[in-house]
Structure formats: C-alpha cells, structure tokens
Amino acid sequence: MYKAVIIGGSAGSFRVITKILQSLPKNYPLPILLNLHRLKHVRSGFVEALSIKSNIPVIEPYDKDTIKAGNAYLAPSNYHMYVELNKKIALSTEEPVNHSRPSIDLSFITAAQTYNRNLLGIILSGANKDGAYGLKKLKDAGGTAIVQDPKECEVATMTNAALNLTNVDHVFSTNQIIDFLLKIK
Amino acid sequence: MNRYELGIVDTRNIIKTIQETYNYNFKNYALTFFKRRVEYIIDRYNLKDADNFIRRIRDDKDFFEIFLKEMCIESSEMFRDPSLWRYLKDEFFPAVLKKPQQYKIWFPEVNSGEELYSLLIILNTLNMLDDVRIMVSSLSQIHLNKIQEGYFDYSKMEVNEANFRRVFREERLNDFYTTKDENAYLDNSLLKNIQFTKQNTIFEEYPKGIKLILCRNQMLYYNQILEERLLKSFYNCLVPGGHLIIGANEKINYWNSEKDYILVDKNNNVYKKKLS
Numbered sequence: 001m002y003k004a005v006i007i008g009g010s011a012g013s014f015r016v017i018t019k020i021l022q023s024l025p026k027n028y029p030l031p032i033l034l035n036l037h038r039l040k041h042v043r044s045g046f047v048e049a050l051s052i053k054s055n056i057p058v059i060e061p062y063d064k065d066t067i068k069a070g071n072a073y074l075a076p077s078n079y080h081m082y083v084e085l086n087k088k089i090a091l092s093t094e095e096p097v098n099h100s101r102p103s104i105d106l107s108f109i110t111a112a113q114t115y116n117r118n119l120l121g122i123i124l125s126g127a128n129k130d131g132a133y134g135l136k137k138l139k140d141a142g143g144t145a146i147v148q149d150p151k152e153c154e155v156a157t158m159t160n161a162a163l164n165l166t167n168v169d170h171v172f173s174t175n176q177i178i179d180f181l182l183k184i185k
Numbered sequence: 186m187n188r189y190e191l192g193i194v195d196t197r198n199i200i201k202t203i204q205e206t207y208n209y210n211f212k213n214y215a216l217t218f219f220k221r222r223v224e225y226i227i228d229r230y231n232l233k234d235a236d237n238f239i240r241r242i243r244d245d246k247d248f249f250e251i252f253l254k255e256m257c258i259e260s261s262e263m264f265r266d267p268s269l270w271r272y273l274k275d276e277f278f279p280a281v282l283k284k285p286q287q288y289k290i291w292f293p294e295v296n297s298g299e300e301l302y303s304l305l306i307i308l309n310t311l312n313m314l315d316d317v318r319i320m321v322s323s324l325s326q327i328h329l330n331k332i333q334e335g336y337f338d339y340s341k342m343e344v345n346e347a348n349f350r351r352v353f354r355e356e357r358l359n360d361f362y363t364t365k366d367e368n369a370y371l372d373n374s375l376l377k378n379i380q381f382t383k384q385n386t387i388f389e390e391y392p393k394g395i396k397l398i399l400c401r402n403q404m405l406y407y408n409q410i411l412e413e414r415l416l417k418s419f420y421n422c423l424v425p426g427g428h429l430i431i432g433a434n435e436k437i438n439y440w441n442s443e444k445d446y447i448l449v450d451k452n453n454n455v456y457k458k459k460l461s
Binding site for chain 2: 060061062063064076078079082084085090091092093094101110
C-alpha cells in the first residue's frame with residue numbers, strides 16, 4: 001500500500017534517524033525521503049555520518065534524479081527539496097520558508113501531492129514548527145501521519161506543533177516507528 | 186505558505202496568454218515550479234485567482250516585468266558554496282589567466298548581483314579585472330537595473346559577510362559596500378568590461394568564443410528538454426577546453442553528454458568542454 005516514507009526532523013533527530021536507518025534492511029521496499037535541518041555551510045560530512053551505520057544507501061540527490069525504492073534521499077543543505085509528479089527530485093534555491101531551507105513543509109506537501117494515500121510521513125524531535133503544516137497536508141491527502149512521542153524527544157517543539165495541527169494516526173517511540181517501518185511490505 | 190492552488194488547466198492558459206501577448210515561452214520551465222511561482226505571485230499581489238492574474242498580465246505591461254522578476258529566482262547569497270570561490274581564487278583563475286589573452290566569461294541567467302559581484306571581488310583581489318570581458322544576460326530588466334546600481338538586500342549581508350570570511354579569511358566585505366536607507370550598495374565601479382543584455386526565454390543569439398560559463402542553480406527551474414537544449418548551446422558557445430560551472434547539486438547527464446563535457450573538479454562541479 002505504501003509507496004514512500006518521508007521523515008522530517010531538526011534538533012535532537014540525528015540519533016533517531018541513525019537508529020532508524022540502522023534498523024532497516026538492505027533493499028528496503030520503499031524510498032525514504034529525509035529532510036533534516038542542519039548548518040547550511042557544512043555541505044559535506046552529514047551524509048557520510050548518516051551512512052556509517054545505515055544498511056541502505058543515503059544519497060544527497062542531484063536535481064531531476066529519479067526516486068528509487070531502497071534509497072534514502074537527504075535534502076541537500078541550502079536547497080529546498082521537492083517531489084515532482086513524475087517521481088523525480090526537484091531542488092530549488094527559492095526563499096527560505098519559516099527561516100528554513102530546506103523546508104520540511106515544502107517536501108511534505110509536494111510528496112503528498114505525488115503519493116497521496118500511499119505516503120507515510122513522520123515528524124521527529126525538533127526546535128521549530130516546520131513540518132506541522134506539511135504533515136497536515138499529507139494527512140488531508142490521505143496519507144498516514146506519525147509523530148515521535150514528545151516525551152521521548154530531545155526538543156518537542158516540532159512534534160507538539162504537528163500534534164496541535166493534525167489528528168495524527170500514531171504517536172510512537174523510536175522503537176515503535178522502527179517496528180512499523182519493518183512491517184511494511 | 187501559499188493558500189491559493191492553481192489547477193493544471195489554468196497554468197497552461199497562463200503560459201498560453203504570456204506566449205500570445207509577449208512572445209515569451211515558459212512551456213519548458215519545470216511545470217510545478219511555474220505553477221508554484223504563479224501561486225506565489227497571485228498571493229503576493231492580491232490577485233485572488235487565475236482569471237485575475239491573466240487579465241492583469243495581459244493588460245499591464247509593467248506587471249509583466251514584475252512577473253518576470255518573480256520568475257527569476259535570485260541567487261540566495263554571495264559566495265554561496267565558499268569552497269568553489271576559494272578554488273576560483275586560489276587555483277582556477279591564477280592558472281587560466283596566466284598569460285595575457287582575451288578571456289570571455291558569460292552568465293547566461295543572472296538574477297541578482299550575488300554571483301556577479303562575488304566573481305568581480307575575486308578578480309579584483311587578483312588584479313585580474315582588466316583581463317576579462319563579462320557578458321551578463323537576464324530575463325528581467327528589473328534585476329538588471331538593480332545589479333547595475335549595486336543594490337543588495339541589507340538583511341542578507343550577514344550571510345554574505347560570513348561566506349566572504351570563509352573565502353578570504355582575513356579581509357572584510359565592508360570594504361566593498363556602503364549602506365543607505367536600509368539597503369546595501371556594492372561598489373559598482375567594479376562593473377568594468379561588462380555587457381548587460383535583456384533576453385527572452387529563448388536566446389536569440391548565443392555569444393561565441395566563451396572561455397567560462399557560470400550558470401549555477403538556474404537550470405533547476407527548467408524541464409529536461411530546456412536543460413538539455415541549453416547545455417548543448419553552452420557547448421557551442423564555449424571554446425574547446427572552456428569551462429562550465431553549474432550548481433553544487435546539478436549534473437550534466439544527457440544522452441552522450443560524456444562526449445561533450447568532462448567533470449574536472451568534482452567537489453566544485455566544474456566541467457570542461459572536451460577538446461575535439
């Protein structure tokens with residue numbers, strides 16, 4: 001039923017993402033889109049850090065790359081990352097949204113337009129409200145919305161903002177998120 | 186966040202209206218980008234819906250210029266990707282400008298001063314400003330005017346300063362600009378040996394004998410067809426051995442493109458036109 005997973009996070013999400021990537025098997029049946037805020041002038045190193053323990057390739061995509069199952073696509077620093085209707089990545093240097101570029105909202109909204117009900121969206125620990133509106137649009141389009149349990153988050157601003165705006169499907173701990181992802185066929 | 190959502194039929198009608206009224210062809214812009222931009226303009230200029238937008242753009246030539254300005258995404262900051270500019274300053278220009286020659290540089294789509302002034306400051310520091318001829322083209326006359334005034338948004342200067350320090354380490358960007366009425370003005374006496382051209386979406390005439398093309402993060406907004414057509418045209422404009430620099434997350438990847446271009450610096454995305 002699912003065709004893609006999209007994950008957004010900022011402060012405090014790095015360890016969670018690492019754990020998720022570490023738990024997914026090689027040839028995972030879906031593409032994973034990652035949008036994580038980070039220091040914009042640090043262009044390299046992040047992908048490498050995420051790759052160390054990941055079983056699936058973590059890629060900073062080029063513009064117009066085709067999205068393929070089994071890969072994790074990390075929004076490059078200082079670009080917005082959109083999903084095009086033909087399931088390609090589109091990057092852009094348009095204005096930051098809510099002081100963020102990449103903007104989690106924009107990635108979620110365009111992924112929702114492309115994958116509709118076949119999209120699973122997850123919001124993790126973070127220190128601002130980016131992603132809340134995107135998760136709402138994802139849910140409105142019929143997708144499944146998951147939020148990391150705020151009690152477990154290092155910084156709960158992002159998850160609380162998402163919970164305030166959307167009646168989500170699940171509030172999960174990191175381990176529950178992993179179990180859920182592993183059950184997807 | 187945009188609230189108004191434009192349908193595909195409306196989007197096509199808008200493209201058609203612009204083509205018929207002004208003979209600008211946006212058909213090969215990335216469709217979702219075009220749609221998103223028009224939605225942004227409708228919100229920003231309180232036009233409410235597509236019909237209003239079409240009427241306004243058809244009847245108001247000045248508004249069409251504003252539309253062009255909004256379609257041209259400004260380079261986000263000066264010295265974006267500082268490692269590229271360090272490379273240009275420390276290695277690239279000292280090597281290519283070693284002997285006196287006519288060195289022609291082309292910016293096919295410059296939408297704000299950031300890229301151009303970054304280059305000029307580098308060349309000025311190297312005392313090479315008189316060794317180059319620079320051609321600058323843009324779709325937007327408003328952007329071209331701003332560039333010639335040296336106008337910059339002051340709120341961006343902090344980022345520009347930070348990038349500048351990553352390139353030059355000790356010097357300060359302050360030496361190159363003044364502030365007036367909440368705006369920053371870059372030293373436009375740096376604009377020597379530059380030819381500015383206002384262009385259509387389809388280049389009518391391509392320059393020849395170009396040694397360096399800088400086209401970073403502009404082809405993101407074109408579809409595959411237009412991107413490939415441009416890369417082919419760039420190939421024809423460049424002298425053999427000439428260089429093309431594209432954005433950090435762009436790549437040259439069309440059928441047989443490895444026969445035309447070779448990636449000579451992977452970190453900074455510098456390509457070279459093959460010799461034969």
